[in-house]
Amino acid sequence: xxxxxxxxxxLKRNPSLVSLIYEKLENMILSGQLRSGxxxxxxxxxMQFEVSRAPIREACRRLEQAGLVSIIDxxxxxxxxxxxxxxxxxYDVARLLSSEAARHAVANVTDEExxxxxxxxxxxxxxxxxDDLSSYYAHNDLFHLELVKLGRNDKLAELxxxxxxxxxxYRQRGLRSFPDFERSLAAHRSIIEALARRDSAxxxxxxxxxxxxxxxxxLNLGV
Amino acid sequence: xxxxxxxxxxLKRNPSLVSLIYEKLENMILSGQLRSGxxxxxxxxxMQFEVSRAPIREACRRLEQAGLVSIIDxxxxxxxxxxxxxxxxxYDVARLLSSEAARHAVANVTDEExxxxxxxxxxxxxxxxxDDLSSYYAHNDLFHLELVKLGRNDKLAELxxxxxxxxxxYRQRGLRSFPDFERSLAAHRSIIEALARRDSAxxxxxxxxxxxxxxxxxLNLGV
DNA sequence: AGATTACCGATTGTCGACAATCTGTAATCT
DNA sequence: AGATTACAGATTGTCGACAATCGGTAATCT
Numbered sequence: 475x476x477x478x479x480x481x482x483x484x485l486k487r488n489p490s491l492v493s494l495i496y497e498k499l500e501n502m503i504l505s506g507q508l509r510s511g512x513x514x515x516x517x518x519x520x521m522q523f524e525v526s527r528a529p530i531r532e533a534c535r536r537l538e539q540a541g542l543v544s545i546i547d548x549x550x551x552x553x554x555x556x557x558x559x560x561x562x563x564x565y566d567v568a569r570l571l572s573s574e575a576a577r578h579a580v581a582n583v584t585d586e587e588x589x590x591x592x593x594x595x596x597x598x599x600x601x602x603x604x605d606d607l608s609s610y611y612a613h614n615d616l617f618h619l620e621l622v623k624l625g626r627n628d629k630l631a632e633l634x635x636x637x638x639x640x641x642x643x644y645r646q647r648g649l650r651s652f653p654d655f656e657r658s659l660a661a662h663r664s665i666i667e668a669l670a671r672r673d674s675a676x677x678x679x680x681x682x683x684x685x686x687x688x689x690x691x692x693l694n695l696g697v
Numbered sequence: 698x699x700x701x702x703x704x705x706x707x708l709k710r711n712p713s714l715v716s717l718i719y720e721k722l723e724n725m726i727l728s729g730q731l732r733s734g735x736x737x738x739x740x741x742x743x744m745q746f747e748v749s750r751a752p753i754r755e756a757c758r759r760l761e762q763a764g765l766v767s768i769i770d771x772x773x774x775x776x777x778x779x780x781x782x783x784x785x786x787x788y789d790v791a792r793l794l795s796s797e798a799a800r801h802a803v804a805n806v807t808d809e810e811x812x813x814x815x816x817x818x819x820x821x822x823x824x825x826x827x828d829d830l831s832s833y834y835a836h837n838d839l840f841h842l843e844l845v846k847l848g849r850n851d852k853l854a855e856l857x858x859x860x861x862x863x864x865x866x867y868r869q870r871g872l873r874s875f876p877d878f879e880r881s882l883a884a885h886r887s888i889i890e891a892l893a894r895r896d897s898a899x900x901x902x903x904x905x906x907x908x909x910x911x912x913x914x915x916l917n918l919g920v
Numbered sequence: 921a922g923a924t925t926a927c928c929g930a931t932t933g934t935c936g937a938c939a940a941t942c943t944g945t946a947a948t949c950t
Numbered sequence: 951a952g953a954t955t956a957c958a959g960a961t962t963g964t965c966g967a968c969a970a971t972c973g974g975t976a977a978t979c980t
Contacts, residue, residue, distance in 0.1 A: 736931095738930095738931075739931075739932070740930090740931075740932090750932090754932085754933095770932085770933095771931075771932055771933075772931075772932075773931060773932060
């Protein structure tokens with residue numbers, strides 16, 4: 475099931491080898507298949523994927539820019555270890571961006587978007603009810619990214635996405651807190667509700683409260 | 698004077714070929730030597746620097762991540778054209794980060810830092826008096842970056858630096874507004890002064906006003 | 921003439937080989 | 951024995967060559 479990754483890559487093609495390899499590796503890291511500190515060996519991967527080292531190497535450099543691996547000169551790439559200090563910094567910036575986006579969201583949001591977001595919330599609730607944690611986390615992240623996009627600033631949204639990836643890596647590093655479903659889902663509901671009412675103050679307040687709560691929970695884990 | 702770039706690179710060494718090439722190219726772009734839309738040809742550069750294409754290629758990918766070039770598949774890298782829309786977005790995020798850093802600056806700043814910043818302001822003033830625009834711009838950017846670092850969030854400062862590089866590219870794209878020295882230098886003075894007094898409100902207000910003024914001036918150029 | 925197709929030059933994409941560099945271990949010296 | 955040095959293995963860094971792909975131009979067709 476894993477050694478036909480070759481064909482996977484060979485067939486899809488055109489999205490460029492590097493992109494495919496990048497996504498594969500990103501996924502392996504964010505899903506926890508590769509853990510913090512693990513080496514990312516160019517030759518080993520080039521044999522595993524049956525391509526030369528060049529595209530692998532390039533993908534690794536992209537992973538570095540994305541903050542997912544650290545590269546040590548002449549030593550190679552290693553899945554990054556995100557310290558609590560760094561994670562705190564990243565959280566702070568992500569919250570700042572999210573909050574800024576929220577300030578502009580209500581003025582721009584369309585009915586269509588409210589419907590889409592509502593659907594996403596419901597999807598997350600289904601994941602929670604089925605205890606499908608991995609899907610829950612993924613869709614939760616997507617939901618929040620979509621909220622940020624309401625700020626109508628592509629650059630800001632892109633930065634947010636990138637920061638959130640780093641945070642996912644941090645969360646992945648060790649024991650993972652079991653989410654407080656009840657509280658979290660309720661928060662989502664009130665966020666969406668305020669948005670539907672076009673109540674900017676309530677929306678910003680609900681979102682900030684939710685973000686702060688999440689941050690606290692996640693940072694108080696590793697102690 | 699320019700074609701011994703070869704020896705420059707060959708001698709410095711160890712900071713890795715890629716880093717040297719990256720910095721060289723970054724400098725060529727930010728200084729306006731390479732202008733928006735110009736192709737960044739791998740083979741040409743590899744001959745100019747007398748290295749193989751591999752390190753050039755890698756440097757180009759880093760430039761892309763830094764937002765300084767766009768890469769089109771199978772077509773190569775081109776110095777990026779930053780639209781006014783994008784520049785506005787980037788400005789908004791940069792201002793947000795700067796403002797957030799300002800909120801924490803007074804609580805943390807040391808006397809040593811105040812001295813250093815004062816020296817930087819004086820340096821900028823000398824540049825202004827000598828009408829050394831290129832030095833003026835460079836030190837002005839450094840000054841503002843140093844202010845952001847007072848926020849004690851490395852990640853935030855790094856993002857700010859990166860965003861500012863993109864903005865430099867935007868400014869470089871066409872006609873450049875002649876700076877309003879008098880107003881700008883006065884603003885620097887009051888920023889530093891508020892900082893020295895540890896007057897947080899005044900500091901934040903002075904900095905935000907200055908940033909906003911700069912933004913307006915720069916964005917109203919290309920119309 | 922206008923549109924379509926086939927080709928050509930230029931550039932990037934990928935490859936396999938070799939050089940440079942680092943880490944850890946074993947041999948040597950005091 | 952402890953410290954130092956020399957070596958070996960593994961990995962990245964760099965290179966030159968070839969393949970794939972793109973844009974534009976010239977030849978062809980209607």
